[in-house]
Amino acid sequence: MRRRISIFGATGSVGENTVALIEGAGGREMHEVVALTGGRNVARLAEQARALGAQIAVTAHEDALPDLRDALAGSGVEAAAGTAALLEAADRPADWTMSAIVGAAGLAPGYRSLAHGGVLALANKESVVAAGPAVLSEAARRKARIIPVDSEHSAIFQCLAGEPRAAVERIILTASGGPFRTWDAARIARATPAEAAAHPNWEMGQRISVDSASMFNKALEMIEARELFDVSPDQVEVVVHPQSIIHSMVGFADGAVMAHLGPSDMRGAIGYALNWPDRAPLPVERLDLVALARLDFEAPDTHRFPALRLAREALSLGGLAGAALNAAKEVALDHFLARHLPFPAMAAVVEAVLERMNAEDALMTRSPRAAIRLEDALSVDHLARIHAVEAANKLQGTRMNRAENA
């Protein structure tokens, strides 16, 4: 069966790996590639579109359209640009869609593609963290299948294969603990962006590496797990596992715990989503437990890593608290990377935003989940960013006053 495939965010690292796996699995001979989308790297986007024989290639940037057109000249691949073109591409029927645009920009294309009722391979975290209630109810309505593409949630998804969902007792997310796992609070308070970006196990971008250091990445994943797997907040556990070999686990009512192990290679999760419910051979490293010799486990420390406590608060608030947490975290991260705020202030910003928006009843915590729309998530995201800037500036002002008074 030739599947119709679209890839949103084809030139990023998830997208590139997806394209490579599709090429390895027969490419255009075996797949009907509908749309490929990317950003400023139109040369690469055009190259991918030619190789896979895509119907259309879309760049998010309107000013890049002439370059994309040039690069596609004579290929028969349609070229388009801008937000409207992205959404139009998402509306083109596909059986399998990769949603790998980073950030809030990835939300709408992924959401729209659910209408086809196929598989949505989800690498865009915001779709679930910020807009979980809207996205999950749309998926249910359209009978679309969301297959997560980050390693933890892919692991959980795999642990649930063939299992009775009613018997799920708990989801156990593993966390590497990041580069500050063994640092004391005073040292963490002085951490620089460069120190925070040095992740022990995965090679990732700067932002997600810092999120790993603050454990905000795990906080987002807790919210993601609760949304994707329809469990209650207290069914989501976190255990620190520095080697990141166990990618996550599911505990069942009979005491059995199923775990997914493997090397740290994103092709595992992408390949799983691509081949589900089958598994196809992947040229990834094989697990060698003897070479590893040991796996370690520790309790997470919510004192040094308040992000985990804030995730619990967001989970117990419900509604769109995840959207607020995520957006406030993004702003706080900007301020930390720009050296406007110290490392622990990121959590303080998020906490202030959650408190304020909850006090103002702006998180839709009392709305039925099915009544929450994508637009609501985008509004909460927007408002949380405004509040977060304010909170960050206030914290920065306090620090500068303190410094002046000192």
Added chain:
Amino acid sequence: MRRRISIFGATGSVGENTVALIEGAGGREMHEVVALTGGRNVARLAEQARALGAQIAVTAHEDALPDLRDALAGSGVEAAAGTAALLEAADRPADWTMSAIVGAAGLAPGYRSLAHGGVLALANKESVVAAGPAVLSEAARRKARIIPVDSEHSAIFQCLAGEPRAAVERIILTASGGPFRTWDAARIARATPAEAAAHPNWEMGQRISVDSASMFNKALEMIEARELFDVSPDQVEVVVHPQSIIHSMVGFADGAVMAHLGPSDMRGAIGYALNWPDRAPLPVERLDLVALARLDFEAPDTHRFPALRLAREALSLGGLAGAALNAAKEVALDHFLARHLPFPAMAAVVEAVLERMNAEDALMTRSPRAAIRLEDALSVDHLARIHAVEAANKLQGTRMNRAENA
């Protein structure tokens, strides 16, 4: 749905736990108990049969029939005794049968019950180790489902739930390494039965504990895995994992490894077989990785534990080599427990028997698997025991001569 249930070996530890789980799951209100069988403990057998409202209770020992009859007087439960009665009980239609009679005696009742095309919960290792080709082809013919009840194979079975069988790359059996894991060869050579029976993680009978010390238990499990999961011998791996928390694993073609973790409690595997494909709540301890802190892994040492090497030989021979290995091991174990032979001589006996029977072409290694009958397995078992006694006596003679000459 009221399922018809029979339990062979109801008064042993697996049987008792099965009875307890069925009682906990509504007992006779929810299940139609057909047959319960036991050995000399007819008082307990009668008690179980009354509690579960069994149709018939069978003791393996004809001389125990009057006592069983007395104990069942007025209960409406039929009483019977002896091998023919056991087989007649196995022929009574049941949807779910527990085969938990220990040793070769458990083979025939389990095999006969496959004819009902239901679930055979298999605790009797011999059924697969000694008679795998016959039992597995009978199960396929009758569309019966075999669900293994030892922790490793139940773990593997659970790892395979919902997975494409063609994508299985390897089965990774975990081994505690037993009480001699850290002993050197010289010390193992002097090991006493009491030392060998001290298993670190599981409370088991003396025989299986010694098998764990020699790693003959793992050798049997390698053969069992190869038979149950229809993989090639080189797809069966063993890794030493002293904490026995990971019960076993399956590696797939995409590099993913699914693992089953849990406390060492046989109710897990029994409950799984009872409730499959569902899972029902079990009052077993929950896994706490933080409390465990670490899991260790080592390569198995075939020099100190030649049983693992012999299992590979039996696997590569195929046919009924498993029957010969198992039977020879039983005899060798008797000699070790009686202090007639030192610990390492057990492997020597098994090796001698395998070599001799293979040289005599007595292992049906060239027969098609489907042509191997239960009777063939029983003949090989019988012959291997005779050869093993001879090999053991010869080794003992050599030792005594050496001692006299010294």
